[in-house]
Amino acid sequence: MSRELESGQRKILWVRAHMPVQRAIAARFREEQPFREHRIGMSLHLEAKTAALAVTLREGGAMLYVIESNPLATQDDVAAALAETDGITVTARRGVSEPEHKEHIERLLDTDPTLIVEDGGEVVARIAERGAPRSPSLVGLSEETTTGVEQLASLQSEGKLSIPAIAVNSARMKHLLDNRYGTGQSTWDAIMRATNLLIAGKTAAIVGYGWCGKGLAIRARGLGARVVVCEVDEIKAVEALMEGFAVAPLDRALEQADFVVTATGRPGIIAEPEIAHLKEGAVLANAGHFAFEIDRNALATKSVAMRKVREDVDAYDLPSGKTVYLLGKGELVNLSVADGHPVEIMDISFGLQALSLEHLAKHHASLEARVHPVPDEIERTVARIVLSMLSSPSQ
Ligand code: NAI
Numbered sequence: 001m002s003r004e005l006e007s008g009q010r011k012i013l014w015v016r017a018h019m020p021v022q023r024a025i026a027a028r029f030r031e032e033q034p035f036r037e038h039r040i041g042m043s044l045h046l047e048a049k050t051a052a053l054a055v056t057l058r059e060g061g062a063m064l065y066v067i068e069s070n071p072l073a074t075q076d077d078v079a080a081a082l083a084e085t086d087g088i089t090v091t092a093r094r095g096v097s098e099p100e101h102k103e104h105i106e107r108l109l110d111t112d113p114t115l116i117v118e119d120g121g122e123v124v125a126r127i128a129e130r131g132a133p134r135s136p137s138l139v140g141l142s143e144e145t146t147t148g149v150e151q152l153a154s155l156q157s158e159g160k161l162s163i164p165a166i167a168v169n170s171a172r173m174k175h176l177l178d179n180r181y182g183t184g185q186s187t188w189d190a191i192m193r194a195t196n197l198l199i200a201g202k203t204a205a206i207v208g209y210g211w212c213g214k215g216l217a218i219r220a221r222g223l224g225a226r227v228v229v230c231e232v233d234e235i236k237a238v239e240a241l242m243e244g245f246a247v248a249p250l251d252r253a254l255e256q257a258d259f260v261v262t263a264t265g266r267p268g269i270i271a272e273p274e275i276a277h278l279k280e281g282a283v284l285a286n287a288g289h290f291a292f293e294i295d296r297n298a299l300a301t302k303s304v305a306m307r308k309v310r311e312d313v314d315a316y317d318l319p320s321g322k323t324v325y326l327l328g329k330g331e332l333v334n335l336s337v338a339d340g341h342p343v344e345i346m347d348i349s350f351g352l353q354a355l356s357l358e359h360l361a362k363h364h365a366s367l368e369a370r371v372h373p374v375p376d377e378i379e380r381t382v383a384r385i386v387l388s389m390l391s392s393p394s395q
Helices: 003-017 020-032 048-059 076-083 098-110 122-130 146-157 172-195 211-222 234-242 250-256 296-302 343-366 376-390
Strands: 039-043 063-067 088-091 115-118 140-143 165-167 203-207 226-230 259-262 283-286 305-310 313-317 323-327
Touching (some): 003 048, 003 076, 003 343, 020 048, 039 048, 039 098, 048 076, 063 098, 076 088, 088 098, 115 122, 115 343, 122 140, 140 146, 140 343, 146 165, 165 343, 172 259, 172 283, 203 211, 203 250, 211 226, 211 259, 226 250, 296 323, 343 376
Parallel strands (some): 039 063, 039 115, 063 088, 115 140, 140 165, 203 259, 259 283
Antiparallel strands (some): 313 323
16 A cells, blocks of 8 residues: 555544534435435545545545545645445545646536535536536535535525535534634644744734634743734624734734734735735735735845745745745645644534535425525534533543
8 A cells, every 4th residue: 555545534534523413424324325326525624534535425425526625735645545435436636736626627617516524615606607508417515614605605695506605614513613713723823834924922913804714812922922913893803802802904013913824715815015014034824715805026126035944834034035835836825734623623614514415415406596604403412422421531
């Protein structure tokens, strides 16, 4: 067996051993086979927890076609190990170009999936462009993240959503935990792994105080940083203030920040005008879904030189004489540089995904072609499994 394959298999075994929700759901799925006759197209960050979800769905009888959802968020060893599973086809590789990623979306749609699970809304946007006849068997879709749920809402308002879609991100068991504690821990894990720098005593600017931003801010404080929040929604800015964080306009925050972390879901947050305000040595990282929050093209054009200084760290020398550092090419840092959210967090999020897909498989005929919430009973089922594990002293 190749070392890559062995490493991928070990990673999947480790996470499955720590995913009680997946194990409980998979045991029932093996009995009931809810996805018999279903082809599931999966476009998620392909690391070990995602592989565990794929295995759960396979155990429920599905055939799967798996692609990446972001260019740098695939772990090749995990992709190789997952591809060994009978009934699962994997077309994903770390570092795919934008055209290759688009080609993978086309290939996924060409398999004529009955269900789709995705992260970021790119597949559903492509379905709307291609038109209904190109995906004749599709009966439902479930979406993982804030950016994708925003995409679904905009397609629905334009009358272009042709299938029922479940907004998993909108479930309380998802955004309260995954976006907040998952992004909070894993983003700082990624920043520390990439840089090996101390956080304590430094200033961290958190741009966007939504669910992810809240987690980034509390974990930065826990690591000993002085936290400055930049938020355009004044009510959320007041909330940050009441939490004890400093709140400042972006340009003022950038002048003090040793670490700048974006989590807004909006493009061009750190673009040409902002670059001039960056402090010497500032480390820039993005936790938002797309790599457009920190404008790396603007960084490149504003710089006199650019070089790779560590794995996943690029230095940009600015004409002012300052040097700033961009992590993971501005892709979402916790997945492009580290292993993504902690295992237990993804166990919950993917528990919601597995049960939402089952709900779509069973009830699609009675569901309207619009965005649906995760049914309350599904959230409570997952919460009960989590509680039973956490409250058991022998766990
Ligand atoms: P959210 O909607 O709760 O928060 C975004 C916040 O950014 C809002 O409070 C908004 O007012 C603020 N904002 C927008 N433009 C701004 C600007 N110019 N300056 C300052 N603040 C601004 O969204 P959430 O759930 O926090 O997600 C944020 C992004 O992170 C999305 O792209 C989402 O898909 C992604 N995400 C990434 C994860 C990861 O693993 N890295 C996990 C979950 C979500």
